[in-house]
Amino acid sequence: MTMLLQRRAIMSVGLRLFSSHATSGPLADSACSSSDMSEFRKVFSKAQHIAIITGAGVSAESGVPTFRGEHEKWRKWQSQDLASPEAFSRYPSRVWEFYHHRREVALSKKPNAAHLAIAECEARLKKQGREVVVITQCIDDLHQQAGSKHVLRIHGSLTETRCLSCGDVDVNRRSPICAALKNKGSPDPNVADANIPVDKLPRCSESDCNGLLRPNVVFFGETLDSHLLTKVEKELEICDLCLVVGTSSIVYPAAMFGPQVASRGVPVAEFNLRATPKSEYFTYHFQGPCGTTLPAALAPHNSEVV
Numbered sequence: 001m002t003m004l005l006q007r008r009a010i011m012s013v014g015l016r017l018f019s020s021h022a023t024s025g026p027l028a029d030s031a032c033s034s035s036d037m038s039e040f041r042k043v044f045s046k047a048q049h050i051a052i053i054t055g056a057g058v059s060a061e062s063g064v065p066t067f068r069g070e071h072e073k074w075r076k077w078q079s080q081d082l083a084s085p086e087a088f089s090r091y092p093s094r095v096w097e098f099y100h101h102r103r104e105v106a107l108s109k110k111p112n113a114a115h116l117a118i119a120e121c122e123a124r125l126k127k128q129g130r131e132v133v134v135i136t137q138c139i140d141d142l143h144q145q146a147g148s149k150h151v152l153r154i155h156g157s158l159t160e161t162r163c164l165s166c167g168d169v170d171v172n173r174r175s176p177i178c179a180a181l182k183n184k185g186s187p188d189p190n191v192a193d194a195n196i197p198v199d200k201l202p203r204c205s206e207s208d209c210n211g212l213l214r215p216n217v218v219f220f221g222e223t224l225d226s227h228l229l230t231k232v233e234k235e236l237e238i239c240d241l242c243l244v245v246g247t248s249s250i251v252y253p254a255a256m257f258g259p260q261v262a263s264r265g266v267p268v269a270e271f272n273l274r275a276t277p278k279s280e281y282f283t284y285h286f287q288g289p290c291g292t293t294l295p296a297a298l299a300p301h302n303s304e305v306v
């Protein structure tokens, strides 16, 4: 019944990005014990098409902050306050300072053991005619840096820009992204807004355009790319094993992906620091840092021939 309600919820919610108000307080306290890894390994050894859904927890282990917790603020705001179309249209300079900071931090980080285990698993299983797809909510590119090839980034990318005038999407890793943002974006609450004039913020380089650029990420309240979401749906429909890694399952619609697969009777394994609002739907739950639990889960099984 609950599952039915949830499926109905995703249909009514559609493709819009939002965060539920579930708190982690009571869940964090009620430690959910880890499942039997050898049981998971049996299922893993037979899986032909593995979908790995990842979230901020994977990047957090590389030191990438998400500004989602009470203790993780940029100046006095959390990302929900700044990652919105309203905030960007009212305070483009402030929102660009925030993303400039996030870009600079992300560009300085390296993939961790979880990213590497996923990438290695994809390459290894490919040789056996098996498939791994990463469906990530992370906006850094640590999965790609680790070597993952089949990655669907449903919340966009920090290293891409999109022009508000012509719609052009560009890969952009410049540091700083523009002269006016140099040394700006400090998260220190005592630092005042830089108030950069809008014509000095990142601008489109297409000839005769010069439109204002924005980070090519999905802001809260915006819809996800429907073309990309169609690909995700397809992957969720054909996978025969699903991993939900480092995500607290409170940001929709991604929070529904794991339960959606589980409702088909397909095994879903959750890897997280603590239990989440969705843990009860999943076959397996492995508690602890993903950089510790995933390498063991995805290591070569002794039945693998290549």
Ligand SMILES: [Zn+2]
Residues within 6 Å of the ligand: 163, 164, 165, 166, 167, 168, 204, 205, 206, 209, 210, 211
């Ligand atoms: Zn343009």
